[in-house]
Amino acid sequence: MASKIHNRHDHSYKLLFSHPEMVRDLLTGFVKEAWVEQLDFSTLEKVSGSYVTEDLRDREDDIIWRVRWGDDWLYVYLLLEFQSSEDKHMAVRIMTYQGLLYQDLIRQETFTPSGKLPPILPIVLYNGEKRWTAAQNVAELVERVPGGLERYRPDMAYLLLDEGAIVNDPAWSDQMRNVAAALFRLEHNRDEQDMLAVLGTLVEWLKAPEQTGLRRAFVVWIRRVLLPSRAPEMELPEFTDLQDLHEVHDMLAERIKKWPEQWEERGRQEGRQEGRREERQEAERRALEEKRATVRHLLAFGVLSDEQIAEATGLSVDEIAKLRIEDKH
Structure with a gap:
């Protein structure tokens, strides 16, 4: 890859x-x-x-x-x-x-x-x-x-x-009017607004009909390199129908407006997932404590073997043996 x-x-x-x-x-x-x-x-x-x-x-x-x-x-x-x-x-x-x-x-x-x-x-x-x-x-x-x-x-x-x-x-x-400099600045842009500003400048510089080929080359580079490297997790627009630089600039301007909302929603989703994960961990902890309490109760009677207690509670024989030692101390 x-x-x-x-x-x-x-x-x-x-x-x-x-x-x-x-x-x-x-x-x-x-x-x-x-x-x-x-x-x-x-x-x-x-x-x-x-x-x-x-x-x-x-x-x-x-x-x-x-x-x-x-x-x-x-x-x-x-x-x-x-x-x-x-x-x-x-x-x-x-x-x-x-x-x-x-x-x-x-x-x-x-x-x-x-x-x-x-x-x-x-x-x-x-x-x-x-x-x-x-x-x-x-x-x-x-x-x-x-x-x-x-x-x-x-x-x-x-x-x-x-x-x-x-x-x-x-x-x-x-302010350097230089397409190579614009490429460098896009590659190392400070933020999304800086990227948009440079793209807007390129749209203005490369609007002549004879510059169509270079505009298309920038479109290919933006689609295949710039966006995947700068926003790999973003839901990016499809550029299959975009043929010119100004179209890419306009679409990105709309998409970038929504990025803060997407980040906020992603944060909420991650928060909910983290909350559910913590709930599961707490439920598992409580269930384990209940099993250990049951084992200690059965050990107190001294009727069942460790193997029988393991089969009844779902804990391993080693865990039951460890609890038996802990209770003796």
Whole structure:
């Protein structure tokens, strides 16, 4: 089941980041480096997932885009990492995937005008509850040996985007007009009203006809990931007939109004169940005491054996023997 939920999470995110608006906002909003301003985002192009390299062909949690950077292509390798615990050797994985991608680019003879390999930006997008502490450069994982050998130690970093750390940063701005930021805030919403506010903002931002695909991707993610994770016990609406983001927002607004009533009713039901459970326990306690009193009465006469008393009262022979000892003391 956990694997199934993990895959559903990855696939929903992969659907979202298969839209250029998400990749553009991810780079412009969270890669705080000057070269990003030189990218021509109108050239954003998703690279085919049908790789010659079998090691990459079967990967389902990564997405590769390319974008023009002057006369050259820049490749963005986006690894979606959704797991309860971090991978302390992620830097090695990234180094391996980047090497495989370069091998594939060599096979396709995809070089810069100067004949060199194009640059690759490796990004790890992580949404776990705990903050990421694993090494972000493979060099940190390799023992440093003095005397010259350290020159051969690999040195390759990746860009970590830890959603939880981002939205909890004091510098975080809820006013950022950025669809990737909206996704992070939905994932780590403070409460139901905060979730509704972000959804309302997305409805406003993504109302253009050409954004239909991204709106639908958000609907799929909300239905399959956000709501099951944020309100797993709630009686959630069926979205089979909902095709657009504003419909989801409107229905959720109605449903969320009723959630306090549902919680109150659930509390009453649980209270009644607890009361009935206590009543049963008290009745069982009284019945047991009555049986013990009957046993003591029969033991006082000294006519019946422990086995006969057990058969008459329903208590075990051991319990009757224990009562006999207690009475002697």
